[in-house]
Amino acid sequence: xxxxxxxxxxWAYDVALGVLFIEAARVGAEMPAxxxxxxxxxxxxxxxxxxxxxxxxxxxxDDFAVEQQEVLLSCIVEAARRIEARGGVSQDxxxxxxxxxxxxxxxxxxAEHIAAAPLVELAQALVDLAAGTLSPAPAERYWYYGTPxxxxxxxx
Numbered sequence: 001x002x003x004x005x006x007x008x009x010x011w012a013y014d015v016a017l018g019v020l021f022i023e024a025a026r027v028g029a030e031m032p033a034x035x036x037x038x039x040x041x042x043x044x045x046x047x048x049x050x051x052x053x054x055x056x057x058x059x060x061x062d063d064f065a066v067e068q069q070e071v072l073l074s075c076i077v078e079a080a081r082r083i084e085a086r087g088g089v090s091q092d093x094x095x096x097x098x099x100x101x102x103x104x105x106x107x108x109x110x111a112e113h114i115a116a117a118p119l120v121e122l123a124q125a126l127v128d129l130a131a132g133t134l135s136p137a138p139a140e141r142y143w144y145y146g147t148p149x150x151x152x153x154x155x156x
Contacts (some may be wrong), residue, residue, distance in 0.1 A: 005061040005129045009142065011154055016122050016146025017049035017059070018107065019114055020091050022099050022118040023079035025051075028071065037067045047072075054112055061130050073127050080123035115148065122146040 001014045025047040028040060037043065050059060064072055083089060090113050092118070094100060100107050108114060122145040128134040137143045137153060144154040 002058040013146035021047040021051040026077040027075040070104040088116040
């Protein structure tokens, strides 16, 4: 799915982005209420919805207010840190996530395990894209993050 900020964009594997967004929603839900932005309930619901709709929509970072974007990105970074500390995400773990009651076992599309490294790399790409510091892809091509192989080049 495309992830867009301003004129810049990259593609993200929707399964990886979904895992990262669900974990980020959990991180935000654990924050003290006074540290959450006023629009947190909508932001949290948006993360969970985006995780479930997958490749049928785009992530438009510019649609978030500045305060929401800052909280979103800090939650994503912490989510990646937690996933890295756990060594990735397994099908067994995902099957217990209440957010995925409807799609549970099919959410990872047959994968038994999602490695942490591509998720950490995807989280950093989101931060870099929002900051305008994402390195450009080769001419006429796009970065594709979150794949089992890590970042790859797409298009041509």
